[in-house]
Amino acid sequence: MTTESGLPPVTPNPGGLAETVVIVPTYNEAGNIAELVHQFFAVAGDLRLLVVDDHSPDGTGEIVQKLKRQYPNLELLCREGERGLGLAVTAGIRRGLEQGFQTIGTMDADLSHSPAYLPKMLRLLERCDLVIASRYIRDGGTVNWGTHRILLSWLANKFAAALLRVPAHDITSGYRLYRRKTLEWIQTGQVKSTGYSFQGELLYRAHQAGARIVECPIIFHDRTLGFSKLHRSEIYRGAIHLLRLRFSKH
Numbered sequence: 001m002t003t004e005s006g007l008p009p010v011t012p013n014p015g016g017l018a019e020t021v022v023i024v025p026t027y028n029e030a031g032n033i034a035e036l037v038h039q040f041f042a043v044a045g046d047l048r049l050l051v052v053d054d055h056s057p058d059g060t061g062e063i064v065q066k067l068k069r070q071y072p073n074l075e076l077l078c079r080e081g082e083r084g085l086g087l088a089v090t091a092g093i094r095r096g097l098e099q100g101f102q103t104i105g106t107m108d109a110d111l112s113h114s115p116a117y118l119p120k121m122l123r124l125l126e127r128c129d130l131v132i133a134s135r136y137i138r139d140g141g142t143v144n145w146g147t148h149r150i151l152l153s154w155l156a157n158k159f160a161a162a163l164l165r166v167p168a169h170d171i172t173s174g175y176r177l178y179r180r181k182t183l184e185w186i187q188t189g190q191v192k193s194t195g196y197s198f199q200g201e202l203l204y205r206a207h208q209a210g211a212r213i214v215e216c217p218i219i220f221h222d223r224t225l226g227f228s229k230l231h232r233s234e235i236y237r238g239a240i241h242l243l244r245l246r247f248s249k250h
Contacts, residue, residue, distance in 0.1 A: 001061060007078065012078050015190075016034070016139070018175075018247065019101060020047045020048065020102070020105065020120070020122070021047070021048040021049070021050050021096040021099070021101040021103070021104055021105070022040070022044075022047060022048070022049055022051070022104075022105035022107055023050045023089060023091065023092030023093065023096065023104065023105065023106045023136075024036065024049065024051050024052070024106075024107055024108070024109045025052045025053075025054070025055045025088035025089050025106075025108075025109065026054065026056060026060045026064075026083055026088075026109045027053070027054040027056050027060070027083060027088075028050065028053055028057065028058045028059040028060060029056065029058075029060050029109040029110060030056070030059050030060045030063055032110050032111050033051065033063055033064060033109055034063055034110055035069060035111060035190060036109055036111055036115070036210045037049065037051075037064070037067050037071060038097045039072050039111075039114070039115045039116075040115040040216045041073070041074075041120075042105050042115075042117045042196070043116050043118060044115055044119070044228045045073070045113050045120070046073070047073065048073050048101065049071070049073060049075070050072050050075045050076075050077060050092050050095060050096065051064045051074070051075070051076050051077070051109075052077045052079060052088045052089070052091055052092040052095075053077070053078050053079065054077065054079050054083040054087075055078060055079060055080055055083070056082070060196065061076060061078050061104065066103055070241055073130065077091060077092060077095055079091055083128075085174075085198055086191055086193055086198035089106055089174075090186060090191050092106070093106075093186050094186060095182065097180065097183065097184060097187055101180065101213055102179070102180045103125065103178070103179060103180065104177075104178050104180065104183055105121075105175075105176060105177040105178070106117075106174055106175065106176050107133075107174065107175045107176075108174050108175065111221065111236040112220050112221050112222060113174070113175040113218070113220070114218070114221070115220065116226075117133055117175075117216060117218050119179075121133065121177050121216050122177065122211050124214050124216055124241060125179065125214075127212075127214070128211075128212040128213060128214040129178070129179045129181070129182050129206070129211040129213070130177070130178050130179070130182055130203070130211050130213045130214070131176060131177040131213075131215070131216055132168055132170055132173050132175070132176050132203075132212050132213065132214070132216070133170070133173055133175035133176065133203055133216050133217075133218040134168070134169055134170035134173060134215035134216060134218065135153075135168045135170050135172060135173065135184075135216050135218065135220045136150075136154060136157060136169040136219055137169050137170070137217050138217060139217035140170075140217035140218055140219065140220075140222075141219050142219070142220045142222070143219060143220065143221045143222060144221065144222035145220075147224050152182065154170070156172060157169060157170055157171045157172055160172065162202050164200060164203070164204045164207070165207075166203055166204060166207045166213070166217055167207070167213060168213055169215060170215065171203055171249045172199050172200065172201050173199065173200065174199055175179060175218065176199075176202075178206070179211075181198070182206045182209065182211045183202075183206075185205065185209070188204075
């Protein structure tokens with residue numbers, strides 16, 4: 001059964017007692033998704049994991065569907081139509097809000113974000129509204145990245161933080177936990193950014209609304225399987241999107 005939008009009907013809080021849902025957008029992550037699911041439920045078995053798959057031709061969605069038999073707190077949302085990180089995460093956030101979750105998180109599917117940090121991030125969220133898993137604060141870092149890539153990412157985050165006037169070091173990190181109230185605007189608002197700039201827009205809007213932001217240091221591991229969806233051209237387009245966001249009237 002599907003709704004008029006083509007998506008499955010919403011079941012309120014399908015994880016039972018879970019108050020937290022973590023959204024993982026996927027496209028062609030068949031080589032990583034099973035390991036991520038196993039790692040996630042090994043450390044966060046009482047949380048909900050929502051995989052939002054953009055109709056991956058490599059069978060990512062089918063793998064998740066099979067894993068649902070093993071993990072009752074695993075949910076799959078299959079999207080049709082236009083693909084994209086921003087669209088996928090937005091669909092996941094809206095689903096989480098509709099289901100009544102009080103904490104909504106996001107993380108990548110390529111094993112660069114270890115679920116082992118989730119317990120600490122949840123503890124930090126008790127005293128703030130948004131927790132960012134950060135590569136660019138003390139005790140954070142990256143593994144298997146070349147110097148040029150690290151420098152490009154660091155400069156991009158410096159630019160975004162200064163432009164948006166957000167008190168954070170890792171603006172582009174997709175590993176976050178939000179309190180529900182910081183994302184409720186998405187139910188009626190329009191997210192204008194995609195890709196690289198999408199994370200910046202969510203953070204900017206949360207900060208503009210008065211959200212208290214805390215960063216949690218993490219070690220970011222570059223993917224070993226599959227291919228990155230982020231290209232240098234996307235970074236430049238993202239910078240333009242952030243400029244428009246900063247100086248547009250809301």
